[in-house]
Amino acid sequence: MYDWPLWEVFIRARGGLDHRHAGSVHAPDAHMALRHARDTYTRRLEGVSIWVVRSSDIVASDPAQDYSMFEPAASKIYRHPTFYVLPEAVDHM
């Protein structure tokens, strides 16, 4: 016995929303993965669209390196609107 490949499942709950990660399923091929995803994650109309992608095709950042990975953004507080203190009369800008 061997395990079928693992697929990550992404579901769009309704039109206008992003696909969101729901979980994963094992399946021998993409079409079976879609069917399994439907049966596993949308038994109560949780979605109008499903994406499946092989888990092994996902490239992820390394949590051990997250400081150096995200540090460039951490030091740039001037990217936030609240950085700018404006006169009260125009502060709702």
Add this chain to the structure above:
Amino acid sequence: MYTTELGKVSPLQDGAQEDPERLAAFETRVAADEFVEPKDWMPQAYRRTLVRQISQHAHSEIVGMLPEGNWLTRAPSLQRKAILLAKIQDEGGHGLYLYCAAETLGTSREEMIDALHSGRAKYSTIFNYPTLNWADIGAIGWLVDGAAIMNQVPLQRTSYGPYARAMVRICKEESFHQRQGYDLLLALAKGTAAQKAMSQDALNRWWWPALMMFGPPDEDSPNSAQSIRWRIKRETNDQLRQKFVDATVPQAELLGLTIPDPDLNWNEQRGHYDFGAIEWDEFYAVVRGEGPTAKERITARRDAWANGAWVREAAAAFEAKRAARVAA
């Protein structure tokens, strides 16, 4: 449905080998209610405890389909049959969510299924009791799934992200299970004397096993403190059991049924119900697989797996053929 108490590993046995600095940083994160995600560093004992707990939980969902499947062909109406089918399908789904969560910790589906089928893995003892009459299906939903909800609601905030997210999904669906069970018993309670007697008989047999689902008393649950510190568990066995009794007694009264415990009494001073002593020898016998139906359950699982082999083989052959065609 499940209990957090089966076959726990002692977290102390390999704690000494961990890097104390990383361990301290981990403890601080978890104490601050941060979530741990699959690729984060975690102590070995945390990982092992979770693999054990999540896979046993998954097995319990899968085995939990069996006592109910027993009644599918004899459900008294088409509606009850459709409801029961949907519930059983949910249990299968819950097993799948949980197997996936466990796999993020580095175990494989194959290993887990093999552990279940070979009898090495434990599942909740509650499924080693037989379902003798139709009211048992109501009692399972009301009491067994009700106790499971008590256990599972706090786990939506458990420290391991994939487990917590699976629990959110499960809890949403579990409420249907409990309500359909109560609804079933309500229908019987309004029925003939024979139907009422059937409900009382089911309550008599399921009440104590349901209380045992919360696991041994706190003083006999030595690893609980560690699990609570790691936010793998959020409330103690006795706290959850008390909550369940307090919630369930009025529900039994509304059904006109009597809880089979002569010591059950409202304690004005504590603001809780007092209840009688639990027969733990029975619990441990069932944990050891001595329950009347333990063998039957695993045999049914193994048979289902073996009888489904041709479907798995056909699906794999179909994909191999498609891949060969693409390659050509």
